[in-house]
Amino acid sequence: MPDANPSTVRPDAFAEPALRASTAAMPLQRREPTWVRRYASRLIYTDALIMGLTLAGFGVFVLPNVNTTLSWPGGPNLPYVVPLSVVGVLWLLCLDAFDTRDRHIVGHGVVEYRRIINATFFVFATIVIIAFFLRIEVARALFLVALPVGLAGLLAGRWGWRQWLRQRQKAGAFVYRAVVLGDGAKLEHIITQIRGTHGTGYVIIGAITPRGTPIGISDVPVLGALADAEHAIDDSGADTLIVGGADELDPATMRRLGWAMADRDVNWVVAPALTDIAGPRIHARPVAGLPLVHVDFPQLEGYRRVVKRTFDIVASTILLVLASPIMLGTAIAVRVEGPGSVFYTQQRVGRRGTTFAMIKFRSMIQGADDQLASLLDLQGTTDRPFFKVTDDARITRVGRFIRRHSIDELPQLLNVFAGQMSLIGPRPQRPAEVALYDEVHERRLLVKPGMSGLWQVSGRSKLSWEDSIRLDLYYVENWSFTQDIQILFRTVKAVIAPGETAH
Numbered sequence: 001m002p003d004a005n006p007s008t009v010r011p012d013a014f015a016e017p018a019l020r021a022s023t024a025a026m027p028l029q030r031r032e033p034t035w036v037r038r039y040a041s042r043l044i045y046t047d048a049l050i051m052g053l054t055l056a057g058f059g060v061f062v063l064p065n066v067n068t069t070l071s072w073p074g075g076p077n078l079p080y081v082v083p084l085s086v087v088g089v090l091w092l093l094c095l096d097a098f099d100t101r102d103r104h105i106v107g108h109g110v111v112e113y114r115r116i117i118n119a120t121f122f123v124f125a126t127i128v129i130i131a132f133f134l135r136i137e138v139a140r141a142l143f144l145v146a147l148p149v150g151l152a153g154l155l156a157g158r159w160g161w162r163q164w165l166r167q168r169q170k171a172g173a174f175v176y177r178a179v180v181l182g183d184g185a186k187l188e189h190i191i192t193q194i195r196g197t198h199g200t201g202y203v204i205i206g207a208i209t210p211r212g213t214p215i216g217i218s219d220v221p222v223l224g225a226l227a228d229a230e231h232a233i234d235d236s237g238a239d240t241l242i243v244g245g246a247d248e249l250d251p252a253t254m255r256r257l258g259w260a261m262a263d264r265d266v267n268w269v270v271a272p273a274l275t276d277i278a279g280p281r282i283h284a285r286p287v288a289g290l291p292l293v294h295v296d297f298p299q300l301e302g303y304r305r306v307v308k309r310t311f312d313i314v315a316s317t318i319l320l321v322l323a324s325p326i327m328l329g330t331a332i333a334v335r336v337e338g339p340g341s342v343f344y345t346q347q348r349v350g351r352r353g354t355t356f357a358m359i360k361f362r363s364m365i366q367g368a369d370d371q372l373a374s375l376l377d378l379q380g381t382t383d384r385p386f387f388k389v390t391d392d393a394r395i396t397r398v399g400r401f402i403r404r405h406s407i408d409e410l411p412q413l414l415n416v417f418a419g420q421m422s423l424i425g426p427r428p429q430r431p432a433e434v435a436l437y438d439e440v441h442e443r444r445l446l447v448k449p450g451m452s453g454l455w456q457v458s459g460r461s462k463l464s465w466e467d468s469i470r471l472d473l474y475y476v477e478n479w480s481f482t483q484d485i486q487i488l489f490r491t492v493k494a495v496i497a498p499g500e501t502a503h
Contacts, residue, residue: 033239035174039165040101044092046157051091054150055084062141072136080139087127087142091150094119106158107165108199110482113155117482120151159489166199175201176267179236181208181229182244184215190244190271191217196467198458206236210248226253230260240267300446300479307481312423316416323410330361330398330407337398340366343411348428351448356420358428359411363399406495412451424484424491425450426472444472447479457490 059080069077095101098119105111124147131138168174178194180187187207194200207215212225223232226248233241241261243249261268272293286292331342344362347355395403402408415421421428428449437444455471475483 033176036103039106039161039174040103043101043106043158043161046161047095047154048088048092050153050157051088051150054146054153055088057149058142058146059084062145063139068139070136070138072134075134075136083138087123087146090126091120091123094123095154098122107162107201110480110486112158113486114480114482116154116158117151120147120154165201169199169201172203175203176240177205177236177238178202178240178242178267178269179206179208179223179233179238180204180220180242180244180271181226182210182246182249182271184209184213186244186246186271187220188216190242191220202240202242205238206232208232210246229257233261233264233266238266240269242269242271244271300476304479304481308422308484309419311481311484312416312419315423316413320413320417323413326407327361327410330402330410333398334362334396334402337396338365347431348449349431349434349445350420350428351445353434353445355431356415356428358421359414361402361408361411363396363403363408364394365396406452406491409451416451420448422448422450424452424487426453426475427456440473441469443476444469446476452487452491454487457487457494 063080068080070080070083071077095116098115099105100112100115100119105115124143127138127142130136165174180190182190187209191204191207194202194204204220206221206223208223208226208229209215210226212222212228214222223236226246229241241257243254243257258268334340334342340362342362344360344364345357346360348358350356399408412421416423425448426444434445453472454475455468458471
């Protein structure tokens with residue numbers, strides 16, 4: 001390991017060429033983690049199995065009989081097993097062509113799911129076009145049954161493997177062993193962000209600074225200076241190099257370092273000074289040899305808003321019907337436990353600062369609001385936007401149960417149906433809390449508040465108010481319908497198995 005003392009660094013350490021070529025001195029060890037290909041293979045087998053079961057089930061249970069044939073003018077009569085096999089092969093090929101198993105996107109985010117959806121619709125759109133021009137009478141049930149069932153199965157399969165991957169990564173397996181390179185302050189930000197985000201798949205094993213100087217995160221060892229980056233990577237056994245910013249990283253040095261990592265098959269990751277930007281908003285475009293990164297602004301209006309509102313109306317109606325027995329039982333339990341109304345309404349701030357009456361099942365004793373200010377003052381949190389009382393004695397016995405399982409929130413489906421709230425979005429807050437917002441926090445009000453949101457499925461009551469705000473702003477800045485569906489499924493999981501973070 002090189003000397004970390006700046007005074008021992010050679011005067012010409014950063015002159016061209018700054019990085020010593022080591023390819024001639026030693027055989028290079030390939031660093032691509034073996035788990036990446038194994039995981040991709042499991043996805044392929046799972047996709048093929050799901051498609052096979054879907055199409056076989058369609059042939060057995062949906063078609064009139066096993067001898068049903070497919071024909072068209074001037075063509076032969078084919079048993080349906082042949083076109084179904086062709087559909088299955090085409091489906092698999094499209095999943096590969098749309099890069100649904102790309103190692104850069106599998107296991108996290110919504111891009112993986114979006115590509116699966118796009119590939120599936122492309123397959124069936126192709127079938128429709130071919131059937132139209134060849135005048136083939138394809139069973140309509142193929143589109144009404146096989147498409148949604150197969151798509152749901154593929155998404156469920158990927159979700160299941162993602163949960164499996166998360167569990168292995170918690171144990172330190174199936175991860176990328178990464179070294180970060182750059183100035184101290186930039187490295188500290190990168191390390192803090194990666195460690196503070198669940199499911200990144202990266203484990204930071206060391207850092208490289210321009211002159212080998214220590215950084216503020218003491219448990220991350222500095223492996224050396226920029227001039228010895230290649231040897232530091234070789235000695236550490238890292239399979240990923242994450243490059244932050246540094247004045248000494250001129251284009252020539254970056255090019256030589258990139259060549260050295262390519263020779264070793266080490267993942268080459270460049271971290272720009274952008275945070276809380278989702279993948280779909282980022283577009284790389286090479287201009288004059290420069291990899292320029294274009295960042296789209298969030299799109300919160302137009303057809304996206306119509307789609308979100310339509311989904312809210314349909315889903316809230318269905319959920320109200322399904323949840324009506326639970327709501328009736330809860331109303332009886334609240335009424336039997338003690339005096340007071342069954343429902344509790346409170347003024348909350350909605351989209352663009354409008355106020356509305358949010359409805360909940362009453363989970364506290366009567367007069368609980370009169371005690372809030374004194375309780376917040378006792379725990380010293382009156383100056384924070386999220387008014388949350390820890391170990392709240394005002395909560396009733398029934399209230400504690402319905403809060404843990406989010407049953408107290410079910411009446412808010414009426415707010416969603418009325419258009420005051422959405423199923424997914426930042427949680428609505430009281431006017432007194434909104435009064436504490438600065439110009440950054442006010443961006444939460446660009447979208448409708450929701451019954452559930454990103455921070456509710458990312459830690460709930462255990463999150464600090466800073467992290468809660470950060471997650472809400474991330475949702476606003478990177479809204480997509482796919483992300484809403486993902487949060488909705490995570491909400492169902494959190495309600496069924498709330499864990500220790502719910503109260």
